[in-house]
Amino acid sequence: MSEKRHLQESKRLSFKDKIGYASASFGDAAAYSLIGSFLIFFLTTVVGIDPATAGFLAAMGSVANAVINPIIGFISDNLFTKYGKRRPLIFLMTFPLALGMFLCFTSFDFAENTKPLYYGFMVIVYWCAYTAYFVPYQTLGAEYTNDYDERTRLRSYASFFNMIGTLCAMVLPPMIVEFLEKAGFSTGRAWSITALAIAILTTASILLTVLFSKDKDVCTQEEIDRPWKKLKADDLVKNYIQLFELKPMRAMIGASTAFLIGYVFVISGMVYYMTYNYGMSGTEISTTLLFRTVAGALMIPIVNKATIYLGKKRSLIFFEILAACCFLLCFIAKSNTFMLYFFILGTVWFASIYWQLVPSMYYDICEYDMAKNGKDRKGQIVSFQGLTEALSMAIGSAVFGVLLDFGGFDGEKAVQSVETLATIKSVITVGVIVTIILGIIALSFYEISKESFKKIKNMV
Secondary structure, three states, X not given: XXXXXXXXXXXXXXXXXXXXXXXXXXXXXXXXXXXXXXXXXXXXXXXXXXXXXXXXXXXXXXXXXXXXXXXXXXXXXXXXXXXXXXXXXXXXXXXXXXXHHHHHOOOOOOOOOOHHHHHHHHHHHHHHHHHHHHHHHHHHHHHHOOOHHHHHHHXXXXXXXXXXXXXXXXXXXXXXXXXXXXOOOOHHHHHHHHHHHHHHHHHHHHHXXXXXXXXXXXXXXXXXXXXXXOOOHHHHHHHHHHHXXXXXXXXXXXXXXXXXXXXXHHHHHHHHHHHHHOOOOHHHHHHHHHHHHHHHHHHHHHHHHHHHHHOHHHHHHHHHHHHHHHHHHHHHOOOOHHHHHHHHHHHHHHHHHHHHHHHHHHHHHHHHHHHHHOOOOHHHHHHHHHXXXXXXXXXXXXXXXXXXXXOOOOXXXXXXXXXXXXXXXXXXXXXXXXXXXXXXXHHOOOOOOHHHHHHHHHXX
């Protein structure tokens, strides 16, 4: 690492720095939440694809994501240009990402056997573009600073923008679709317009980060003149094996896999739960999800303070346990408005806290790897995170679709059977509790604390 970059990482970040980096988290959350929350719902209720096939299509996109993650990580680590190391990829992938968001939610009058082929292809396009943007963007955060607490603060700002993106992509779509339907648009066209609007906002937020992160993503002339390192499959495999041998990495992979399968159950299942178990309209769903966004935003400074005193690992475990207790009570208790909002609060403790803390924990592994192996592989470490998330999304989406199908869900029915409603409730409560328990067990082996991180920095 050059002295210039080392000094850049070490100094305290300004408010402008944090806002400039965090802006693209709006796009991250908007793109991720739109697909994660509504794709299966859109495919089953608007396009008319059966739940198991819809879940398989969502999973197929995640598998494609997993395949290209190592490649993008390698490119991100070895791309040196006058425009920076991470920013060129972020900029280039912004536009296919927006296009993929729009086309995934555009209904065409295809033959029944053609629909899965089209949407399967578009989901793959979306996830490939998302991965090629996500890996360098997440890695860019590790370039900003190597301070343990400053990374938490940086991710807190990103979490705030993440909440706004979630508000836009998770809260507003049901309301906008309902409004457009009343204005005379078909349901399919209403979803297409909604997705296009969110895609435009996503693009704008990412481009702002590209613009304002210019001084943080700098390559020296020596790096720019360096010959391009050829991509070799065996080198990728060796790097991933070496990274997997790091104990903190294994712990994070295990924890991320478990938590994110549960996360898919939550974000995919919430819309079904509120639509069918509670009979809520699009506007009512949006209002309820608005509570989730506000609660998540209020939790950001609380989590930030908790992390300073407890550390990242203990804070994450604490809030995951709170979430599990919340889901258990919601499963046992009779469904009513109070329990619905209590469930929504549980999703905040479960998911929002995860996204605030986990990226920073992966950042800390970057220094751990440098101390142990003497290599700067930030992009490949973040791509490992992305690969884990992709496979978890694939597993979660496939399992969710199969469980919906097993429970007898019929997208053409406005009212579902008692067995189907019970299945939906069980998946988003008991199913998530199981993933939380497994995630906490894995996380207990993560050994980087604030004190040990200081020693690691001294070794780098």
